[in-house]
Amino acid sequence: MNKAAKTDKNKDSTGRRRATSYDVAELAGVSQSAVSRVFQDGASASKAMRNRVMAAADKLGYRPNAIARGLITQRSNMVAVVISKITNLYYPEVLVQLTQRFSEHGVRVLLFALEHESDTGTVIEQMLQFRVDGILTAAIFTPEQLETVDNADIPVVFYNRTLQDQLVSSVRCDQEEGERWLVGELVNAGHKTFGIVEGPPDSVVGIERKMSALNELSKMGITDITTVSGDFGYETGRDCFTRLVEKRGSPPDAVIAANDAMAIGCIDEAREGFGLSVPDDISIVGFDGIGPASYAAYDLTTVRQPVQRMTQAAASMLIERIENPELSPEKRAFSGKLIRGGSARLRSKNG
Amino acid sequence: MNKAAKTDKNKDSTGRRRATSYDVAELAGVSQSAVSRVFQDGASASKAMRNRVMAAADKLGYRPNAIARGLITQRSNMVAVVISKITNLYYPEVLVQLTQRFSEHGVRVLLFALEHESDTGTVIEQMLQFRVDGILTAAIFTPEQLETVDNADIPVVFYNRTLQDQLVSSVRCDQEEGERWLVGELVNAGHKTFGIVEGPPDSVVGIERKMSALNELSKMGITDITTVSGDFGYETGRDCFTRLVEKRGSPPDAVIAANDAMAIGCIDEAREGFGLSVPDDISIVGFDGIGPASYAAYDLTTVRQPVQRMTQAAASMLIERIENPELSPEKRAFSGKLIRGGSARLRSKNG
């Protein structure tokens, strides 16, 4: 291999090497450090210098190499965002908003998607290898995993899940409150028998919602409660409704589903499979406030998560902790918004 | 600032510096190059060496630094994925599947989200700075933008959009065919007057679908066609239906919406706003095959995109081109699947 061949390896399609700060420096007739400074924020560079460098730079199509910068700076300017199939981050707008929030601070998003929330282990190694500056996760961590990232001094913010009594930052929707509202509305409107459609067993969110509902129901003296479990999907919601009725022998007065998708499934099954009228024969409520919940055919009574405020908060909490690692953990819970839709027979506000 | 303070900067919470291959080498009593080799694939290292190094490594919690590796290797092992609000990549499962596909090849996803498809310019610079190995985009590029990434020798795969006559790789759903199917079914079932609900003007996907439908309608001799335009959202779908009827003076026999969300909006508005029965009074069809399309209340006639095969193809096409930059561009179009739902009055298959 001759010399030409050797120097070929970094050439682009037109035969030029990808320009570095040295190339720019040479063309501009200045030092490489000068070029570096021109491309920094609080740099000290004279106007003349800046002009010459810039001219040379875009003549060569120079772009600072963020990888190299990260190496020396010890800041990758990337955060890991972990989503899993059943997460709320999974809702499209959340990811888009998050990415944009981070982007405003010059931070890029490295995405990690989990098939199951329990697969976290495999991706943590990756996040650490890529030296992400922070982690925003909608999947739970085991204590060991938490310790691992903690030892690496990487700040973590949990989205809609919070480790019991652990000293970690989190942003969540106040689901206890939400379920309390829903149960309150239903009981006050005279519903006496309840079905609960809970989420999959490995979902903390699902468990929380179910427990809160059960708690509130029992507080209000309701004892006729039947529970079945689904996977947060529409189909499973339909299935759950059938199983619920079979288990009880007859439909309950109201069904509380752990999320909107299953609630919608319940509505369809109640109507199609059992010829019931919603809400005249049975009330059905969900949780989340997803798009289809407000479709006219369902008009779901639900609690809408303040997604925008939550993502906003999550992003800034993480960025704050990247910039100031000494900041102590913080847990923020946002109230949802009760949507009194037509899928439940509720007392009118004025009654 | 004394020496202690200086050396502090890279220490972790327990006071140790983040371990490097040098630290591992020292502890294991071998050279740094040896450590490097142990953590590579086709490395040559004796079993004894490997053991000693590994022992030292996990004693120190050593993790190879992917950033540094990327710098020397000239491979970041990251690809950029660009989504915009109205894209199909926007559908949750697509992102998850993509990320997993890439992950299998050791490639991470750097996510870029656009508010509008036309904002591409701002993110291209970022992708280049981070030296991504490839780009998968569900947003259109201008010719200049395409040239920019081309000059940087970064392979690009377009998802569901293809630049007219440009020499680029793309994966898409065959929308012409899909619209042809839909129109064919409707015309054959006797529908004579049509409404078309098109997408936003800056969506290539929307335009393609509309043009294909119009084409096929005209081929089949249909002339009574009214067109209104929405933004791909549910609410806009409802609105569009109203405008359609107003514009025509009366409801058409059938409505062809550019996507499912708007089709569902049309159904709700037809029922609620105009007291029409779907499909007895009017047939409504969409495109995409999103989740809610199959909800019992809508049971939409639509064309489902083979999302899984498309993401699979997109990921492997990009990876192939990263590993072999000489590969010529390739355009792959996948047929969708016609879903003959209850939202349209169609000829039965046997009739």
Added chain:
DNA sequence: TTGAAAGCGTTACCAG
């Protein structure tokens, strides 16, 4: 199979 040494493209420190 192993080790020494030369980069990769930046930033950061320190004189001038």
Added chain:
DNA sequence: CTGGTAACGCTTTCAA
């Protein structure tokens, strides 16, 4: 304000 030089943590020749 500017330039020289030493890192950053790794991979990759090249000899031994």
